[in-house]
Each structure stands twice: as C-alpha cells, then as structure tokens.
Amino acid sequence: MMLLIPLFFVVYLATHVNSYGQQDPLGTLYRWRQIDFAFPTARHRQLFLQNGQFNQINVIPLGVERWKDRLFVSTPRWKRGVPATLSALPVSAQEESPLLAPFPSWDWHTAGNCTGFTSIFRMSIDHCGVMWALDSGQVEAFETPRQLCPPTLFAINLETDTVIGRFPIPSEFVLQNSLITNLVVDTRDAQCKDLHVYIADAWRFGLIVFRESDESFWRFSHYTFYPEPLLSNYTLHGLNYQWSDGLFGMSLGQMNRGDRPLYYHSMSSSLEFVVQTSVIRNPSRVNNAVDEFKLLGESRGLKGQVSASAIDRNGVMFFNLISLDSIGCWNSRKPYEIENLDIVAQNNNTLVFPNDLRIDHEVPQIIWIITNRLPMYQFNLIDPNQYNYRLMYLEPNTAIQNTACQN
Numbered sequence: 517m518m519l520l521i522p523l524f525f526v527v528y529l530a531t532h533v534n535s536y537g538q539q540d541p542l543g544t545l546y547r548w549r550q551i552d553f554a555f556p557t558a559r560h561r562q563l564f565l566q567n568g569q570f571n572q573i574n575v576i577p578l579g580v581e582r583w584k585d586r587l588f589v590s591t592p593r594w595k596r597g598v599p600a601t602l603s604a605l606p607v608s609a610q611e612e613s614p615l616l617a618p619f620p621s622w623d624w625h626t627a628g629n630c631t632g633f634t635s636i637f638r639m640s641i642d643h644c645g646v647m648w649a650l651d652s653g654q655v656e657a658f659e660t661p662r663q664l665c666p667p668t669l670f671a672i673n674l675e676t677d678t679v680i681g682r683f684p685i686p687s688e689f690v691l692q693n694s695l696i697t698n699l700v701v702d703t704r705d706a707q708c709k710d711l712h713v714y715i716a717d718a719w720r721f722g723l724i725v726f727r728e729s730d731e732s733f734w735r736f737s738h739y740t741f742y743p744e745p746l747l748s749n750y751t752l753h754g755l756n757y758q759w760s761d762g763l764f765g766m767s768l769g770q771m772n773r774g775d776r777p778l779y780y781h782s783m784s785s786s787l788e789f790v791v792q793t794s795v796i797r798n799p800s801r802v803n804n805a806v807d808e809f810k811l812l813g814e815s816r817g818l819k820g821q822v823s824a825s826a827i828d829r830n831g832v833m834f835f836n837l838i839s840l841d842s843i844g845c846w847n848s849r850k851p852y853e854i855e856n857l858d859i860v861a862q863n864n865n866t867l868v869f870p871n872d873l874r875i876d877h878e879v880p881q882i883i884w885i886i887t888n889r890l891p892m893y894q895f896n897l898i899d900p901n902q903y904n905y906r907l908m909y910l911e912p913n914t915a916i917q918n919t920a921c922q923n
C-alpha cells in the first residue's frame with residue numbers, strides 16, 4: 517500500500533501533464549550558465565578573480581522576489597568566491613544572461629561587516645514595498661562553515677532603496693546547527709502596521725515568529741516540523757543523496773473570519789500541515805499549542821518533496837516538486853487529496869530543482885521561480901557549459917486551466 521500511493525501520484529500527474537503539455541504556460545525570463553556581477557570596473561572584476569573573492573562556479577542563485585519593475589535575486593555565500601549576496605534585475609528582459617547588480621550597492625556586501633549583508637537566503641516583500649531579507653550570517657556552509665554574524669532579518673524600503681531595519685535573531689532562538697532558511701511576511705492592513713514574519717529553521721525544526729510592532733521574536737517547536745525518514749533519500753537525474761531537511765515551505769491562505777491559515781511542510785516530507793496564524797502570533801501559546809498544528813489531507817507520495825510554495829489571490833497554492841522537475845498546484849477550497857493536486861508545469865531540463873517560488877503583488881499576479889540544480893552544486897557537478905540557473909515565470913490563471921485546481 518505504501519508503494520501504491522506514490523506510484524499512483526506520479527503516473528496520475530504525468531498523464532495529466534502529457535495531455536495538456538502543449539499549453540505549458542511556463543516562461544524563462546533569464547537563464548545563466550554561470551552567474552556574473554556588474555563590477556564597478558573590469559579591473560575590480562579582475563582583482564576579485566585573482567584574489568579568490570570571485571569564483572564563478574561557486575555562485576548559485578537561490579531566492580527570488582519581485583517589486584514593480586525589478587526582480588531581486590539572492591546568491592548565498594555557501595562556497596568561497598561569492599562577491600555579493602543580493603542583487604536586482606529588470607523585469608523587462610533586455611538580454612538572456614544579465615549581470616547581477618548588487619543591491620542596494622556594493623557597500624552592503626562585505627562579509628564580516630554585520631551592519632551589511634553576509635549571506636542572504638530568501639526574501640519576502642510585503643504589499644507596502646518593504647523587502648524582508650533573511651541573512652544566515654554564515655559563510656562557506658558547504659565547505660568550512662563560519663558564523664560571522666547572527667542570523668538577521670533585514671527590512672529594505674524599495675521606494676528609497678534604503679535598509680530601514682536590522683533585526684538579529686536573539687541567540688536563545690538559534691540552536692546549534694540551526695539552518696534558518698525561509699521566511700514569509702504576513703501583513704493585513706493597508707499600512708502594513710500589524711506585521712509579522714514567520715521564519716523556518718530546517719535543521720533544528722523550529723518556527724520563529726517576528727513581530728514588528730515591538731521587534732520581538734519567539735519560537736515554536738513541533739513534531740510536524742521534522743523530516744520523514746524515507747523522504748530524506750532523494751534520487752534526482754541519477755544522483756542519489758540524503759537530505760534531512762525539516763520545516764521549509766510556508767504559504768499564507770486567505771483571511772477567513774478574522775483568522776488566516778499558515779500551510780507548511782518539511783522539505784524531506786510528503787505531507788502538508790496547517791496552523792492558524794492567530795495561534796502562532798500569540799507568544800503565550802509557545803508551550804501550549806500542540807494540538808493546533810494539524811495534518812492537511814493526504815500524502816503526496818514518495819516523490820512528493822516540496823521546497824517553496826505560495827498561494828495566489830484566488831486561493832490556489834503553487835509548489836515546487838523538487839523530485840519531479842515540476843510545479844504543482846492545489847485549490848485551497850478543495851480537500852488536500854491526490855485527486856485535487858495537479859501539475860501545472862514539468863520539464864526535465866529547465867525545471868531541475870525548482871528552489872524558490874514567490875507570487876508578486878501585481879494585477880494580474882505572476883509566479884516567479886528560481887531553478888538551480890542545487891544537488892549538483894552541492895556535489896560539485898555543475899557543468900559550466902550548460903544552462904544551470906533559470907529565473908522563470910508562470911501566470912497562475914493560465915497555469916491552472918484544464919487542471920484539478922480550476923474552480
């Protein structure tokens with residue numbers, strides 16, 4: 517029985533995609549064989565290359581966000597030679613593989629200067645135009661990790677391009693070997709006054725909550741933040757590896773009777789869970805909410821690992837199926853069951869390891885995806901002659917046509 521469910525899922529979804537494959541609404545805005553940066557001068561670039569501050573093969577894009585006419589891409593300092601960790605790009609593409617322009621300027625990218633950025637993983641932009649960026653504070657995680665600064669949440673005003681807040685996560689909420697890797701911002705009022713940020717610790721299985729009004733943090737632990745043993749054994753394009761990543765993907769549902777659900781999952785897992793945000797926004801519930809974290813429906817099966825996910829204005833969740841080279845969908849008005857899950861895009865070349873996924877604040881909304889072959893990067897198998905990194909987009913309403921996610 518355990519084996520039938522995953523096979524059914526893969527076969528069912530694969531047939532669906534074949535019948536509608538020609539309508540594939542997925543587009544590639546940018547693609548890179550190797551990432552390069554807009555250095556002040558060619559001489560700066562040459563110096564950085566000579567002294568090892570820039571080593572192209574070690575630069576990988578991870579997070580993506582969009583605000584108006586710009587996209588933002590993070591490049592974490594996981595291996596030596598990443599000269600900048602957050603960059604901007606135009607939404608209207610002029611070229612296929614543009615240089616990344618460090619944001620807001622090169623001055624912010626000196627590793628070890630804790631006023632500036634060390635290693636940014638992901639960003640979440642609120643509807644008032646503030647980008648919340650999660651900085652691990654650590655360099656060379658894939659080599660010899662060094663914690664240069666505390667993990668920090670930065671707030672950057674995108675109208676003025678100024679850093680308006682810097683909130684180090686208090687050490688009591690950062691455990692040994694924590695990997696604080698993902699975030700989602702929750703704003704409800706027009707002025708973004710009642711703002712919270714939910715932050716996932718994938719290696720020490722915690723959910724950290726930040727409340728802007730008094731700049732305070734608290735942390736929940738729960739057994740649903742753990743990985744599943746069998747789902748920690750991955751095989752992707754012939755590469756077998758083991759990742760035991762816990763709490764990772766988080767997406768906010770629609771407001772319903774004054775409350776709002778947070779859907780979440782571990783990366784090495786086939787299950788989706790849900791908690792009401794009224795629970796996690798209340799610090800007095802930290803040790804008193806075990807039954808509030810609930811399983812949502814059915815398992816996605818043995819190839820059902822998901823990295824990032826997000827929900828659009830119509831209540832449709834989109835999620836990166838990292839072992840299936842696919843983007844999945846689920847209409848949150850329907851039960852979370854296999855027959856209501858579907859695939860909106862699948863490609864064994866362009867969608868190898870879809871890593872981040874965000875939905876912007878525009879009308880109509882656009883889904884933005886970074887695919888980055890992360891397992892190949894980890895094991896030094898990136899082929900610099902191939903296109904390895906892509907910034908892709910998907911129009912949600914077109915994507916769900918003729919799928920189980922339509923209303």
Ligand SMILES: *[C@@H]1O[C@H](CO)[C@@H](O)[C@H](O)[C@H]1NC(C)=O
Binds near residue numbers: 625631632
């Ligand atoms: C550290 O970074 C900040 C922000 O970019 C900058 O203003 C400051 O001058 C830097 N400090 C040093 C010592 O480099």
Ligand SMILES: *[C@@H]1O[C@H](CO)[C@@H](O)[C@H](O)[C@H]1NC(C)=O
Binds near residue numbers: 746749751756
């Ligand atoms: C992990 O996956 C590999 C490749 O599919 C397989 O040979 C191995 O038996 C799996 N290990 C476990 C514990 O399931």
Ligand SMILES: *[C@@H]1O[C@H](CO)[C@@H](O)[C@H](O)[C@H]1NC(C)=O
Binds near residue numbers: 753864
């Ligand atoms: C990708 O899919 C195509 C078409 O289904 C298939 O011919 C090809 O072998 C696949 N390539 C890989 C690397 O899986």
